[in-house]
Amino acid sequence: MLVSLITADDPAICNRSLAKACEPMDAITLLAECRELDAFRREAENLYHRVRAIFFLQAIHRFHLPEKLPTEASGSIPFEGYQDLLARHFEEAIDTFLEIQEKDGPSDGISSALAAAYHQLAFQTLANQVRRSVRTVRGNQWMFRMGHPTDHPLRIRPELLQQDEHLFPVICERTPVRMDLTHSAWSDIFFLGMDFPQGARVVNVSVDLAVHGRDSKPRPPVEAYLRIIDQPVLRLTSIDLKASAEITALADVFDFAKDYLGLLKAAVIASGIVPPGIEGSGKSLAALLARIAGPGRGIEIISSVNDIPKGSRLAVSTNLLAALISACMRATGQTQSLTGELTESERRLVLARAILGEWIGGSGGGWQDSGGVWPGIKLIEGEIAAEADPENGISKGRLMPKHKVFDTTEIPNSARQALTDSLILVHGGMAQNVGPILEMVTEKYLLRSSAEWQARQDALDLLDQIVDALSKGDIRTLGRLTTENFRGPLQTIIPWATNHFTETLITRVSEKFGDDFWGFWMLGGMSGGGMGFIVDPSRKQEALNIIHDIMLQTKRELENALPFAMDPVVYDFGINPHGTFGELHRGEVALLPPAYYHLSLGDALRTPPADLSATASAELDQFARACRTDPAFSSSVEALFDTLIPRTEEDANEDRSLDELLKKNGFDRAQHEQIRKDLVGGRIGLAQNRLPANTTIKDVRAEDITDFTTSTPNSENLVLGEKALQNGEVGVISLAAGAGSRWTQGAGVCKALHPFVRLKGRHRTFVETHLAKSRKRGSQAGTSITHLFTTSYLTHQPTRDFLDTVANYNYPGPLYLSPGRSVGQRMIPTVRDLRFAWEEMPQQVLDEQQQKMRESVRTALIGWARGAGEASDYTDNLPLQCLHPVGHFYEVPNLLLNGTLAGLLTERPQLKTLMLHNIDTLGADVDPGLLGHHLASKAGLTFEVITRRLEDRGGGLASINGRPRLLEGLAMPREEDEFALSYYNSMTTWIDVDKLLDLFCLTHHDILSRDQDKITQAIRAVASRLPTYITLKEVKKRWGHGQEDVFPVTQFEKLWGDLTTLPEIDSRFIVVPRSRGQQLKDPAQLDAWLRDGSAKHIESICEW
């Protein structure tokens, strides 16, 4: 029956939502449907039928089947299938999982594995098709056939080979960026455009930019320069990234991550100068260059985006790629004209090549991104594939859209001016990854979820209204429509299109400007970076500064909670009437941007004049002349001086502040040096984290656990728990000391303060959500619960400030922060550990191009580790980013050490139990039944575990040499052992305070009297019995204008779960429902979390 949703021609059937169709089906029917869908997708010849069936299967296994299975059966996931999944052998993985499902019956675990495998298979199938289509675009095909320099068909245009006073002429390509009025709900994603061409519609505007207050006037922000040089090399320079390289080997052209020049290399390849077909041929780059430019000659290419910050949502990098490709195509005679605008067919080819370039570089958004190549305001629409198209029979639409540029009769100049007079274009400063959003959009489109499908239709209607308003110059209406688009279709499909920062800005701007604020305009894939505010033109000048101030103030308030890459900026802009535009500069005016000379002339200046080549001398003369006569070069001498004599004072300051921080946070230098010594000596490291290979690891027996997924705590225990609650005998510890590395990819903000989701109409932080649960349980018990957040050097002050700002969210009970008392200093990883992590541990193999990119990055990182010194201190970052927390084991001892427990016991001497949980375990609350069970069991520690899904990696509950305990993933001697374990550690722990103190050989008196020495000794004694794990974490280094690099660094930690190895304390284990125990580790999980009912569950246990 579900197959008919895919194959039907009738839109009423084929656009029906999968969720609706699954609603009435029971588990048996759903499994039968899955069998039918799986058989169908294996046979289906039509690409989109196949992909839709795969997405259906994924959704059924992720969302619909698990909730209908009789119990949360803990089926095991076969390791063999998991390995296939990592190696991208999706079909084999699916077969293995299906076999197990057939043999052991359906289960939550096996469904999670199938969902993951189908999900990846679907995207792989789609990506492969886009790639095939990119290759088959006419004009691109030959580049994949050419494999030898002597076959190279391109020649540099003769005009570029004629030297003038020893200088070769320079092509300068200037390209605007694109600002999208609407993308009709991301409809330009290739997959959507190719399946639903009639719904793929975008209106975007080519704009020139200036940073308000910094630049004098708007100009095309993207520039590419190309000239011939008299050396047989490819010389590439990115002015903004301050990176330059002379490439002499063909293989290095294809090594994208070796330096910051990946985009320039992609352009060189996609433009056909070094065609993709020649990769791996082992031929000489000099021979290839000789063929196209003449013997002994090479090509120099320079890129500049005039310091426009990254993440502007204006497709700066795609338009830069397009500008570079245009310049390369002009130089090699692939365009009719060396200068001026491009013809329509040339623009289309540039678009096709930019898509190719993005694919080669392992990235890629949608087809509207190259919009800056076209002039003015245009409507870009998908096209239905015709018989002669390579897409025919495969997809409904073509890969490439068609562009209709509006002329001044359709959108008069007055309307264009009105838009310019009302729009404030900004970059909010947030750093975000749009990639997951594009995947979510694709998946939701293919599932035709009803609200989202309707939203897509609404977005298309809005496009027509937007064009109508624009053509009338009715900018007030335009503002209303862009707001409606943002509030309606965009957020219906992707709630994550907005965030707390954006909402706060809109509220504040709206409060400030009242009726003169005409609307909000989201740019690109999501808000927070590039955005637009539309105001009454009479207030625009004033608004430029006010909105800047509002953004800056809001950023200051939220910068510890949300990842910002930079301070917000406001742009001045103008509509560009040309699209990409080429100029040829000769002789005296054959100049490159001043910043290029600052980067490149250092070497020439250090060389004695007699040793300089004629070209180098001529270039120096030319630069000197420009410095005297050209105002653009007026500050060049100083800038050049700065690059020749680097400043050192700042670095010294940073070192001092790192030392101070270490001292302040209880850094143990002796321990640090010991760890370094052990690391260098190979005594500790990733490989040494593991238990001995002969350890017997088995799944726990039924008697080792108490299962609360199939039964509820008995009524006696419930009463016991309720009573303890009423008496104020229980407190909650939320672990909020970590930076949430996975949450923000090492951005160093406080995860606890992240307003991660809208619940009950507002964005809520993790802190607020946890307090809301305690508030509810407290009020149910007629009391208030003590709630405590552990913090660290990184999170303490921001958390303190934040809670002050929000007045503790009016939490009625005692609220404590427990600051960390131990810290480590990050180190440069050893090559041995890097290799172990990348080669010995199971890795998700990426898609072909992305995998190449990853390998290239890894080679570069190994070079970095060697160069920077293995196991030396990591100091090349902000001081706070050089420190690390030392593992959550220490967080409870810190309570003892920093006096928090003493305070708690003083305030509530009756306190007997603490419930400890991770900041991202949103379902954990003081459940009286579970509390009663813990109390009745008289356990020292009761750990909550959940049944395992594929994504629950990193250890679990195991029987080790016959004894049940929690085993960290780091300590697993063999990867496959983890797959034999049915339960995953949720980290939530019920702690008997007295028994914990017994473990430390401490008493209430020791705590209350704050006997620091005794407490310190006690903690050291317990800690020394726990293993020290070496881990690699990712840390972000921010630089330039919104640029970010991610480095792996070494740190160590001791983990809470290892307390279960100590026989002196009685550890018990209970299995709790997934809704209580699951964790939110990655923002990419949020969408599914919202869809599978988890968010609703959290709302039900909160009182705001």
Next chain:
Amino acid sequence: MTPRPLRLVIRPKLFRITEVSMKIRKAVIAAAGPQQQHLPLQTLVSPSGETKTVAAFQLDEIFASGIESAAIVIAPGTERDFSSAIADHLDKVTFIEQSEPLGYGHAVLCAKEFTGDDRFLVTMIDHLDLSFAEDSCLKQFLSIAEQTSGPVSVVQPTHESKLHLYGTIGGSRVGGHENLYEVSNIIEKPNPTVAEQELIVPGLRSGNYLCFFGVHVLTPGVMELLEEAFSSDVKKLPLTSSLAAATRSEKYLACEIKGLRFNIEEPYGLLRAQLGMALSGENRDEVMGSVIELITATRR
């Protein structure tokens, strides 16, 4: 013997079927280019062992294929050299001086008076053919061209890496004829980026295009197009752009023939031409032996 007229079964909308042969009697030979002034005077040994100049080879073949008179467009001051090189054919040859080097198109235009209202053969003095059929390349070509009324060019499938050397056509195969094409577009020395978009000919191997062989039969209409394109400020009048214009005004055909063509201007062009002739002639074994001996002796 006059060849029997070929009866071509071609769709009427493509071009007129002719019962009567439209005999081509005149030839225009371009010989004014800087290289064309000296290389054609070089001597080569024919497949039958006869030694003669490149120019004489050309003229022999032209007149043997049925052409009755030829105009050789030369640079000023070169008539004497050419006269001595083609002494046997002087009675059928007219020399026309191209006063300035204004391009191939202009060289053809210089012969306008000579060609008058007739269709005519256009070739270059520095190109040599080697036929793989009984008839010479020119004869094969003329026997096809004489069945048509519009311009016709000889083309050969060429790999995309060589496109920068030739004029290249786009078009489609004429139904029922394996080697005959209706030309829809002509671009001089395109790169494959452009060629893939505009010059794809269905049925060719991928990466191959139809490039000019250097021999055409043109019409008075093409002469007019050349004349229109020429004005006093033109510095170069190429032939290809007028041929491209002709595709829009006349039924323009292209055909493949069985043979090879050597441009002796290319590096080693003369050597390749000589080897081609020698290896297809009576002394093939002897030449092969010499080549192998050379290869062995010069092995590094």
